[in-house]
Amino acid sequence: MTETTDRNETAWLGIDLGTQSVRALAVTADGTVLGRGSAPLGGRREGGRHEQDPGEWWQAVRTASRSALTTLTGVRIGGLAVCGTSGTVLLTDPEGRPTSPALMYDDSRAADRAARLREAGLAVQDTWALPKALWLVGAHGKGRVTHQPDVVTALLVGRPVPTDSSHALKTGYDLLRDTWPDIDLDLPEVVLPGTRLGEVCQAAAEATGIPAGTPVxxxxxxxxxxxxxxxxxxHGSWNSVLGTTLVLKGATAEPVLDPTGVVYNHRAPGGTWLPGGASSVGAGALPADADPVAMDERAAAFEPSGTVTYPLVSRGERFPFLAPDATALLLGTPADDADRWAGILQGVGFAERLCLDYLHHLGAPLDGPLTFTGGAARSPYWNQLRADILARPARVPEQPEPALGMAALAVHGVTGVPLPDIAGRMVRIRTLLEPDPARTARFADPYARLIDELTKRGWLPTQVAAHAHSRLH
Structure with missing residues (x-):
């Protein structure tokens, strides 16, 4: 949906290459949304395989961008930035053209290569981009290792471009030393997020509707x-992104060190570190054919649920513990489909709490505000349930979209204004949540039972379990 406007002002374009769609958002520096666009993406899933055709990304970007900009008149596009799914990787030729399919963020076919990399001393997970790049070279021959947004930004500026250090992280880039690992791969040049890559070329302008010369x-x-x-x-703030899976990221003055590699650290413009991790639990475990509003209403009768669940969307867990062979856990028998739904909602909340407990175990500061974003943040019931399980206040922004974050980063890249200041002006909080102590107490026993079961199965380290138990009191 777009809003017709005829304003003499500047808008900033954020483009989000998601799993199921590409989304574009045109927004002013004060957070006013002027235009939106989206286009669906396909994919191929089978067992540990999850691929996308990189050519579909550009077609979807063309559609989404034109939709976002089509009714904007008298508005200058000040700049744009693109985000993609973390760990998605492919191979390209010297001209930047794809020579392989894209292995998506959760493709697990390179698990054996990941194990060998860990034996060599590299803290990588099975689905990270580095082992997948090695798998691609073995399957498709030599090529430049390329991340999802690099395909789009290369087409926008009309030539191959450096990758950013954020997407390069899971390909083994060392953000502390600014170096690639010593490994036999054709790896790209790396720049910091917020670096100007070039300007939209004429061919891309004709394809997307984005004016030629727009900074990328x-x-x-x-x-x-x-x-x-x-x-x-x-510093001390945290954001919990709940969509198909769960991602938790914070802001700290120094990186949060974790020798297991469960928690890793991105680096934001300005020197702030963004530690966090990605879990494999999430809304993807919910039945796709159910009415979420109706099921939320029915689930309220089961607090707590008759089941205790760890609702993994796919095999293996990455955060708050590393267990490549973990499978979805279900203790007890649900009374009906509403109880099963309640168990999944609560199970995600328990996993989220365990993530925070693990971060506390590592010494991460948790004293700042917590924000809920992602598709699941559209559920008022689930938002309140999560706040109650976590026993802490939470905020829900008005526009919890990665595309808005890219619009803010574009402002920083063009103007040099500190990113926290830009986000402070752009981001509008829609809802403030306060935990209900009575409901928090209601969920203490099932959370403790889940901790014990995860420990019994050998997935959760005993010292982490003990720390989580101690924080219950």
Missing amino acids: IAGMTDGCAAQIAAGALR
Whole structure:
């Protein structure tokens, strides 16, 4: 949907390359949305395989951008930035053209290569881009290792471009030393997010409707983009992105060190570190054919649920513990479909609490505000339930979209204004949530039971379990 406007002002364009769609948002520096656009994306899933055709990204960007900009008259586009799914990787030729399919963020076919990399001392997870790049070279031959947004930004500026350090992180880039690992791969040049990559070329302008000459700014991963869109950039702030899966990211003065690699650290413009991790639990575990509003209403009768669940969307867990062989856990038998729904909602909340407990175990500061974003933040019931399970206040922004975070990053890249200040002006808080202590107490026992079961199965380290138990009191 777009809004017709005829204003003499500047808008900033954010483009989000998601799993199921591309979304574009045209927004002013004060957070006023002037235009929106989206276009669907396909994909191929089978077992551990999850691929997309990179050619579809550009077609979807063309459609989404034109939709976002089609009714804007008298508005200058000041700049744009693009985010993509973290860990999605492909190979390209010297001209930037794809020579392989894109292995998506949760493709797990390179698990054996990841294990060998860990044996060599690299803290990587099975679905990270580095082992997948090695798998692609083995399957498709040599090529330049390329991240999802790089395909689009190269087409926008008309030539291959450097990658940003945020997307490069899961390909093994060392953000502390600014170096790639010593490995036999054709790896790209790396720049910091917010770096100017070039300007929209004439061919791209004709294809997308974005004016030629518009600055193109290096972006960040979708999780970091959502964090910017939440305004969670002041030290001690955290943003929980709940969509198909769960991503939790915070802002700290120093990186949060975790030798297991469960928690990793992005770096934002200005030197702030963005530690966090990505879990495999999330709304993707909910039945796709159910009416979420109706099911939320019915689920309220089951607090707590008759089941205790750890609702993994796919095999293996990455955060708050590393367990490549973990599978969805269900204790007890649900009374009906509403009880099963309630168990999944609560199970995601328990996983979210365990993520925060693990971060506390590592010494991360948790004293700032918590923000909820992602598709699940559209559910008022689930938002309140999560606040109650976590026993802490939370905020829900008006526009919890990664595309808004990329619009804010574009402002920074063009103007040089500090990113936290830009986000502070752009981000509008829609809802403030306060936890209900009575409901918090209601969920303490099932949370403790889940901790014990995860420990019993050998997935959760005993010292982490003990720390989580201690924080219950």
